[in-house]
Amino acid sequence: MDENQEEDLSIAEVIEEPQVGPTHVAAHICLGILCSARHRRKLYVGEWLPEPVPDGTTTVASTPVGALDRITLDEPGNTALTVVLESLTPAARVAFVLRDMFALSFGGIAAIVGRTPQRCRKLASCARRHERDRRRRETASDVHTRIVTAFWAACDTGDLATLVSLLDPDATTLSDGGGKVRAALKPIHGADRTARFMLGALLQYPKLRATLQSVNGKPGLVLRHDSTVSGVVSFHVQDEKITDVWLVLNPDKLRSWNRC
Incomplete structure (x- = not known):
């Protein structure tokens, strides 16, 4: 036919x-x-x-x-x-x-x-x-993992220069708080602004810890305060640069993580 x-x-x-x-x-x-x-x-x-x-x-x-x-x-x-x-x-x-x-x-x-x-x-x-x-534009899993791991290491040490170098100049960050927790209400554009946003947010939560875990089938970061998951970060990596950062903070969207 x-x-x-x-x-x-x-x-x-x-x-x-x-x-x-x-x-x-x-x-x-x-x-x-x-x-x-x-x-x-x-x-x-x-x-x-x-x-x-x-x-x-x-x-x-x-x-x-x-x-x-x-x-x-x-x-x-x-x-x-x-x-x-x-x-x-x-x-x-x-x-x-x-x-x-x-x-x-x-x-x-x-x-x-x-x-x-x-x-x-x-x-x-x-x-x-x-x-x-x-x-x-998908990046190989091992490269994706390496970039995400380096991203968190730079966040954890407050290394702004390294963090900026890992991000695409036109990188975009979206954070979803759903009106339940504090989050950026609009997209954050640019490597420098994204890096400063991440470092600034982490300064407010000094006890926050991150683990590298699979998020929707790709390596991402799971953020915990004590034993509670308070955020999950997904990334899109292209040509060994992070082009998108997706940060979910809305507690309604993290219930499955806190049941694990």
């Missing part, structure tokens, strides 16, 4: 495939959740970041996880992927996942998201370009 024939499938014809019927139902539910979440995030205090998940965790504490979110949670390095997907509309995100993960026809996707098959193809193509660009 060619692409044009595939797009002409009616909903009834699509549902004849046993595995597609449940996919349609789940996708409709997830699309509703995504649209609702997008609205709620407009009211969110400060920057919103995806919930960090420790290895072996199958549920997310603060919010229910839909099928589309579960796919991103199962992806290595998914903090970066989820941040990219969050920049897309719910329709584009659903079109990408259903096409690339479930191989659903554009006709079937159109029936779910309320767009034409041609528009769904464009939405999926746009999302795919973002995803391919992210994967192309």
Whole structure:
């Protein structure tokens, strides 16, 4: 069956495939959740970041996880992927996942998201370009680990010059406190500003300790005050420079870490 024939499938014809019927139902539910979440995030205090998940965790504490979110949670390095997907509309995100993960026809996707098959193809193509660009810029795990380890060593010793050298000149830091704890309400741009922000924040919490752990499948930092996890830091590393720092401080998003 060619692409044009595939797009002409009616909903009834699509549902004849046993595995597609449940996919349609789940996708409709997830699309509703995504649209609702997008609205709620407009009211969110400060920057919103995806919930960090420790290895072996199958549920997310603060919010229910839909099928589309579960796919991103199962992806290595998914903090970066989820941040990219969050920049897309719910329709584009659903079109990408259903096409690339479930191989659903554009006709079937159109029936779910309320767009034409041609528009769904464009939405999926746009999302795919973002995803391919992210994967192309991924850094090898051993390099990522080395850079993150050096980053914390510089933070721990207050070495501003080394910290700046590890950061891309255009590095961006997002901190998510959710209005529950103190955090930067806007993105912090630039290597020098990011380094000074990190060192300044750590000065306020001299007893804070960090361990290198897998965060959403990539090496990150878990910050503890005594035995309580008070922050989780994820990184995106490109060409041996940190381009993004994602700091989750919202206690509602750290419950799974404090159950470990």
